[in-house]
Amino acid sequence: MKRILVGIKRVVDYNVRIRVKPDGSGVLTDGVKMSVNPFDEIALEEALRIKERGAAEEVVVVTVGPADCQPQLRTCLAMGADRALHVQTDTPLEPLATAGVLRTLIEREQPFLVLLGKQAIDDDNGQTGQMLAALWDRPQATFASKIELTEGKAQVTREVDAGLETLEVDLPAVVTVDLRLNEPRYVKLPDIMKAKKKPLDTLTLESLGITPRTQLKTLRYEPPAQRSKGVRVNDAAELLAVLKHKGLL
Amino acid sequence: MSQNILIVAEHDGRTLSVATAKCVACAATVPDATITIVVCAADTTALAQQAAALAGVGTVLTVEHPVHAHPLAAALAPQVAALAAPYTHVFGPSSTFGKDLMPRVAALLKTVQVSDIMAVESATRFRRPIYAGNAILTVEVLDGAKVVGTVRTASFQPAGGGGTARIEAATPAVAPPTHTRFVSVSAARSDRPDLQSAARVVSGGRALGSAENFQLLYGLADTLGAAVGASRAAVDAGYAPNELQVGQTGKIIAPELYLAIGISGAIQHLTGIKDARTIVAINKDPDAPIFEVADFGLVGDLFEIVPQLQKLLG
Structure with a gap:
């Protein structure tokens, strides 16, 4: 079966204003709205469009995380994913460990394409996709803004600092997606009802034979330094005068 | 203990990016x-001569291969990883090149990556932003463990010359593998300074109203x-090309x-400019959040103020 695997992460919703706990042990997440990482939603949308074009037969979403992730997986099923895999663990995994889990699932699922967001908006690591491609020894195309599939290959346009770069990669491959690839669809109520009946399998790290390593310890969280509020000027001439005075012109 | 940093x-094939000089500054x-x-x-x-001239660099290694005419992570990573054994740290810039x-490299070395290093506290301890810098x-x-790191270039001044x-x-x-092939790059060539490294940046937002007005x-x-530069709103509205976007999802500049x-x-825009030395905001809405971070704020109609500025400067 021509299958696309999409990795998703549950994160604090992008509209939530992040606050660091006073004791520096983390950020406040109690009662905060959680969502599918927005970049991962774009990855799923792309997978669904590829399937709707007839270039794939099945879209499988996978997440690694605590039991609380199931609502986000259900959202993905409501968007149109065919089934979901939940690798359940209460230990936060480092990107290399998450990539290792995905690598193991690739053996089981045999996808021709793995789509992921380019980064999660919580940790901002931006590592998992590239690490997966390395462990799998397959091509990677990061920051995709356009994906064209042909027989056994993909042409991917990437958003790079210089502009837009196009790569051709042999399939299977890992593609991480950027904001401009597409606009994810809204989920409709009947789809939410239907999603309740779709398969959602729960796995454990033990059942996959994985013992994650921890190589990084977080010592503290701090709020960022604040810029102080400046002064108002009245017109263009005064603005140029103060900039000249500061030696900036 | 002495540290050995690669x-x-x-x-771009001819010129070393200033991001490399900033990585040297971070490593130093x-x-x-x-x-x-x-x-x-x-x-x-x-390129090797330019690298050798950076202050604080002991050795420059050259790897010459036709596949490296364009930077392909799949081709570069195994070669860099193969050279990494004697080093305690492997750094690259937190640009799209280094992020890719x-x-x-880290996965091939089965080690950890610290992304977006903004400060070094010790050989093993680093500060980095999360939640878009919040x-x-x-x-x-x-x-x-060997430390693979990307360096947040906006946090460091480039290393000097004379090395x-x-x-x-x-x-x-x-x-190098053959499964990944470069096809093309559409770089917006211009005579203007590069947004990432320019000392001065003029940036426009949605209030410009059109691609024509943006030309102002x-x-x-x-x-x-x-x-x-441009805000994401201006880019999404089609007033400016994507590579001009400043912000967390675009370029982070200083x-x-x-x-x-x-x-x-x-x-998300403020995250991209918070290391700018001086921020000037021109906006007709006196309550716009940009005024909270601006060193100098001017409330008014940009379509009057920008021509005035240009006349006074000219």
């Missing part, structure tokens, strides 16, 4: 560090010798002077 050079803040730069290119001659490459993390790499590093050819014992900023930028014109100041 930096992967970023370049690691106590007791010896710094090596590896230049992978189709022709490394000129370094995690692939929190700063201090992390410790454990158990002597005299020795240049050595390296031949990593791995062949180019005149002002040229008068000031500035690069042109110019001496940043002029935000008709930009309201969404959090």
